[in-house]
Amino acid sequence: MRRAVPAPPTNGNRLSAFFGVFRYSHRALALVWQTSRSLTLGLALCTLVAGVLPAVAAWLGQLIVDAVVAAMAQHGETGSVAWWPVLRYVLAEAGVIAAIALAQRGLSAQQSLLRALLGQKVNVMILEKAGTLTLAQFEDSEFYDKLTRARREASIRPLGLVNKTFSLAQNAISLVSFGVLLVQFSPWAILILVIGALPVFVSEAKFSGDAFRLFRWRSPQTRMQMYLETVLAREDSIKEVKLFGLEPLLLDRYRRIFDTLYGEDRRLTLRRETWGFLLGLLGTLAFYGAYAWVVVETVTGQLTLGEMTMYLMVFKQGQAALSASLTSISGMYEDNLYLSNLYEYLEQPVDAETGTRTAGARPGDGIRFENVSFTYPGAETPALSGISLHLRPGGSLALVGANGSGKTTLIKLLTRLYAPSEGRILLDGSDLRDWDVQALRRRTGVIFQDFVRYQLKVGENLGAGDVTAFADEARWQEAARRGLADDFIADMPGGYHTQLGRWFKGGQELSGGQWQKIALSRAYMRESADILVLDEPTAAMDAAAEAAVFTDFREHRHDKMTILISHRFSTVRAADQILVVEGGRILERGDHDSLMAADGRYARLFRLQAKGYR
Numbered sequence: 203m204r205r206a207v208p209a210p211p212t213n214g215n216r217l218s219a220f221f222g223v224f225r226y227s228h229r230a231l232a233l234v235w236q237t238s239r240s241l242t243l244g245l246a247l248c249t250l251v252a253g254v255l256p257a258v259a260a261w262l263g264q265l266i267v268d269a270v271v272a273a274m275a276q277h278g279e280t281g282s283v284a285w286w287p288v289l290r291y292v293l294a295e296a297g298v299i300a301a302i303a304l305a306q307r308g309l310s311a312q313q314s315l316l317r318a319l320l321g322q323k324v325n326v327m328i329l330e331k332a333g334t335l336t337l338a339q340f341e342d343s344e345f346y347d348k349l350t351r352a353r354r355e356a357s358i359r360p361l362g363l364v365n366k367t368f369s370l371a372q373n374a375i376s377l378v379s380f381g382v383l384l385v386q387f388s389p390w391a392i393l394i395l396v397i398g399a400l401p402v403f404v405s406e407a408k409f410s411g412d413a414f415r416l417f418r419w420r421s422p423q424t425r426m427q428m429y430l431e432t433v434l435a436r437e438d439s440i441k442e443v444k445l446f447g448l449e450p451l452l453l454d455r456y457r458r459i460f461d462t463l464y465g466e467d468r469r470l471t472l473r474r475e476t477w478g479f480l481l482g483l484l485g486t487l488a489f490y491g492a493y494a495w496v497v498v499e500t501v502t503g504q505l506t507l508g509e510m511t512m513y514l515m516v517f518k519q520g521q522a523a524l525s526a527s528l529t530s531i532s533g534m535y536e537d538n539l540y541l542s543n544l545y546e547y548l549e550q551p552v553d554a555e556t557g558t559r560t561a562g563a564r565p566g567d568g569i570r571f572e573n574v575s576f577t578y579p580g581a582e583t584p585a586l587s588g589i590s591l592h593l594r595p596g597g598s599l600a601l602v603g604a605n606g607s608g609k610t611t612l613i614k615l616l617t618r619l620y621a622p623s624e625g626r627i628l629l630d631g632s633d634l635r636d637w638d639v640q641a642l643r644r645r646t647g648v649i650f651q652d653f654v655r656y657q658l659k660v661g662e663n664l665g666a667g668d669v670t671a672f673a674d675e676a677r678w679q680e681a682a683r684r685g686l687a688d689d690f691i692a693d694m695p696g697g698y699h700t701q702l703g704r705w706f707k708g709g710q711e712l713s714g715g716q717w718q719k720i721a722l723s724r725a726y727m728r729e730s731a732d733i734l735v736l737d738e739p740t741a742a743m744d745a746a747a748e749a750a751v752f753t754d755f756r757e758h759r760h761d762k763m764t765i766l767i768s769h770r771f772s773t774v775r776a777a778d779q780i781l782v783v784e785g786g787r788i789l790e791r792g793d794h795d796s797l798m799a800a801d802g803r804y805a806r807l808f809r810l811q812a813k814g815y816r
């Protein structure tokens with residue numbers, strides 16, 4: 203899943219690089235439109251009003267000055283003044299200024315409402331998409347980075363882009379309306395102003411484009427910084443960081459990354475601002491040249507005082523509109539970066555869920571692996587090769603083997619978190635790929651080594667095992683009893699309603715073994731499951747609890763299939779079938795007695811452990 207990094211601009215694509223600033227504007231606008239039509243229309247209306255009215259105010263300014271001059275002349279001649287012809291313009295300008303203020307308030311009110319709605323909408327889109335992705339996608343670092351970045355700025359970027367596009371439009375409208383006024387003075391004035399402003403526009407677009415590409419290229423460093431922030435400031439890592447005294451080392455690495463990034467930023471910023479200033483001077487010169495021209499024309503009597511006032515206002519506001527446009531352009535590149543990331547994430551292809559089967563072709567056949575091999579995406583050597591096995595209902599299978607031998611990978615394939623690279627896995631005679639995923643998941647209860655510690659109530663931590671019984675207290679109690687969690691839950695202040703974890707007020711933290719009992723109980727919640735997968739289910743439990751778990755296990759096995767991974771041979775020995783896995787292959791298989799009789803790897807490891815207990 204390599205990301206396509208935009209190539210540096212060549213002569214051919216300079217123009218498209220310039221217009222790149224609008225690349226995602228239409229998509230952001232569509233998103234905002236879907237979020238709230240009325241607010242988007244309101245925003246557009248206020249933008250239009252706020253864009254046109256400054257020119258109207260400038261024009262009224264001219265009328266006021268000319269009316270004042272005429273009234274002064276009249277007063278000089280007749281000694282009396284008709285007030286209304288003058289004051290009506292003052293009144294009108296006051297009205298226009300009030301309308302501009304109203305439009306601006308309207309803009310900011312609607313923007314803040316839209317920001318909230320849009321943030322929620324984008325976050326929901328991101329999370330809904332996350333639900334459709336495969337585990338492999340989550341394990342891809344660049345992809346995960348996309349997801350994280352998309353989430354971090356979900357609430358501000360899309361609206362930011364729309365606001366800036368609108369603000370650019372507003373300033374463009376202002377500039378055009380100023381142009382309409384100016385054209386009466388001289389079309390040449392407009393030409394001079396446009397030519398004067400163009401270089402700074404082009405340079406701003408170019409440097410913003412450079413910044414855009416720079417941000418993308420250095421995303422791995424940014425990701426490392428984010429990671430270091432997490433390690434240095436999260437409760438689950440801080441314990442170890444403190445005890446090992448890692449803060450200075452990690453902080454130093456954090457600083458060094460910053461220094462590198464800052465160096466690049468500094469170079470770009472200095473170049474950008476220097477060129478911006480120099481080319482901006484051209485614009486300013488053009489403006490003030492035209493300004494001087496107006497002054498000369500007024501002094502020589504070609505323009506009235508009122509016209510001069512208007513043109514000067516037009517020049518001043520025109521310059522302000524121009525610099526606001528430049529600010530919008532540079533911000534738009536950053537927002538584009540965010541949106542390109544968001545859309546790359548949202549458009550990530552999703553594996554079509556192929557199967558529809560809810561029952562197998564040979565019910566009661568159980569699980570079969572037929573010559574299954576699997577290589578992790580991006581890995582060079584297979585994690586599993588040539589695995590064949592058969593587990594019937596009522597049977598139990600134990601996997602033993604050194605760390606990294608492939609035991610958990612086998613479980614991931616069985617639970618269809620990954621698909622085999624070669625061979626096939628059958629449940630009741632039908633390939634897992636042909637099964638409906640939901641039907642498959644209903645039949646499987648799993649506890650992984652790295653099970654989740656939900657920062658929810660105790661009961662909900664159990665209910666998570668079966669969403670149809672998420673809030674069913676009777677089921678919680680039954681599962682907790684089997685998972686040996688009922689005793690300590692009964693001692694908790696709020697019983698099954700006690701908040702767990704440290705993230706929320708009143709939360710109770712559990713010991714490692716207690717958490718594991720919660721996880722085991724969670725697996726027992728899935729009553730309909732006839733495949734029970736337990737990856738190191740008792741590693742953190744005390745010896746008595748472990749013995750009790752396995753006694754219960756044997757009693758409740760009936761026609762269920764149990765797959766157990768454990769490094770403790772005492773728990774493994776009761777299984778009907780034991781597979782010794784090494785380097786992704788099955789080294790030995792059989793029950794405890796036959797493996798001991800064979801006197802191979804299993805027997806040696808078993809004796810080694812037993813010796814340790816003596």
Ligand SMILES: Nc1ncnc2c1ncn2[C@@H]1O[C@H](COP(=O)(O)OP(=O)(O)OP(=O)(O)O)[C@@H](O)[C@H]1O
Pocket residue numbers: 341578579581585603604605606607608609610611612651
């Ligand atoms: N998500 C992954 N991506 C790439 N390689 C992986 C991934 N998970 C595991 N591996 C590799 O696959 C091999 C088998 O790993 P697996 O987790 O199945 O071992 P295991 O037998 O369960 O080990 P342990 O006893 O330590 O739990 C290892 O070499 C590991 O490095």
